[in-house]
Structures are given as C-alpha cells and as structure tokens.
Amino acid sequence: xxxxxxxxxxxxxxxxxxxxxxxxxxxxxxxxxxxxxxxxxxxxxxxxxxxxxxxxxxxxxxxxxxxxxxxxxxxxxxxxxxxxxxxxxxxxxxxxxxxxxxxxxxxxxxxxxxxxxxxxxxxxxxxxxxxxxxxxxxxxxxxxx
Numbered sequence: 001x002x003x004x005x006x007x008x009x010x011x012x013x014x015x016x017x018x019x020x021x022x023x024x025x026x027x028x029x030x031x032x033x034x035x036x037x038x039x040x041x042x043x044x045x046x047x048x049x050x051x052x053x054x055x056x057x058x059x060x061x062x063x064x065x066x067x068x069x070x071x072x073x074x075x076x077x078x079x080x081x082x083x084x085x086x087x088x089x090x091x092x093x094x095x096x097x098x099x100x101x102x103x104x105x106x107x108x109x110x111x112x113x114x115x116x117x118x119x120x121x122x123x124x125x126x127x128x129x130x131x132x133x134x135x136x137x138x139x140x141x142x143x144x145x
Contacts, residue, residue, distance in 0.1 A: 007058050013025050022055065023059065031093075033048050
C-alpha cells in the first residue's frame with residue numbers, strides 16, 4: 001500500500017497510539033524541528049509543517065478516524081490539509097515550549113527545558129567571572145616574577 005503521508009510514521013508512533021502518545025510525540029518533534037531553532041531553513045519549515053499536519057489530523061478523533069479509513073480503503077491517501085489561520089501564533093516556538101513545560105510531569109529529572117533561560121544566563125555570567133578571576137591571577141603571577 002502506498003501512502004503519500006504516513007502521519008503515524010511522521011510522528012514516530014504506532015497506529016494504536018493514545019492521544020497522550022500523539023501529544024508527547026508532537027511536542028518532542030516540534031521542539032526539535034521548529035524553524036526558529038533551525039535557522040528558519042526551508043527544510044526545517046517543511047519538516048515542521050508536516051509534523052503539524054500529522055498532529056492536527058491524528059489528534060482530532062474525527063479526522064483520525066477518516067484518515068484510518070482512507071488508508072485502509074485506498075492505495076493513495078490524498079488528504080488536502082489546510083493549516084489553521086493562527087498557525088504561526090499557535091505553533092510558535094515559545095507556545096510549544098510553554099505547553100511542553102506545563103505538561104511536563106517529570107520536572108526536576110532532566111530534559112531539554114530543565115535549565116531555564118534565566119539560569120542559563122546566570123551560568124554564562126558565572127563562567128565569565130571565573131575566567132576574569134583566572135586572568136587576574138595569571139596577570140598577578142606574571143607581574144610578581
């Protein structure tokens with residue numbers, strides 16, 4: 001059977017995946033392939049839109065049922081998907097990241113967003129201070145000799 005877009009394969013899930021599995025797979029892939037994180041390349045935009053397309057079809061029970069029926073009954077799945085009007089806002093990198101953080105039950109055990117943006121800046125500042133102190137010590141040692 002030839003399928004133009006195997007949305008289960010796009011999201012890396014099985015056909016009997018639950019809505020939680022679909023949501024989890026979408027969040028993981030959306031964060032990984034979001035154009036904002038990949039230099040807004042055309043390739044990342046294409047991959048991301050395919051992920052969004054798969055998510056919107058499989059996350060809606062009615063669309064998923066129609067999709068499943070079509071791939072069982074025909075050799076080619078020619079589903080004409082139109083992105084929602086607010087796709088740039090709803091699927092913005094910040095909104096996906098926020099929803100990921102809200103649904104992250106395992107907070108505190110690692111993961112891509114464990115270190116917040118502010119903590120990351122703090123780490124850089126501490127690194128710069130340490131390098132400054134190291135430079136001062138080296139300069140002090142060289143001047144004393």
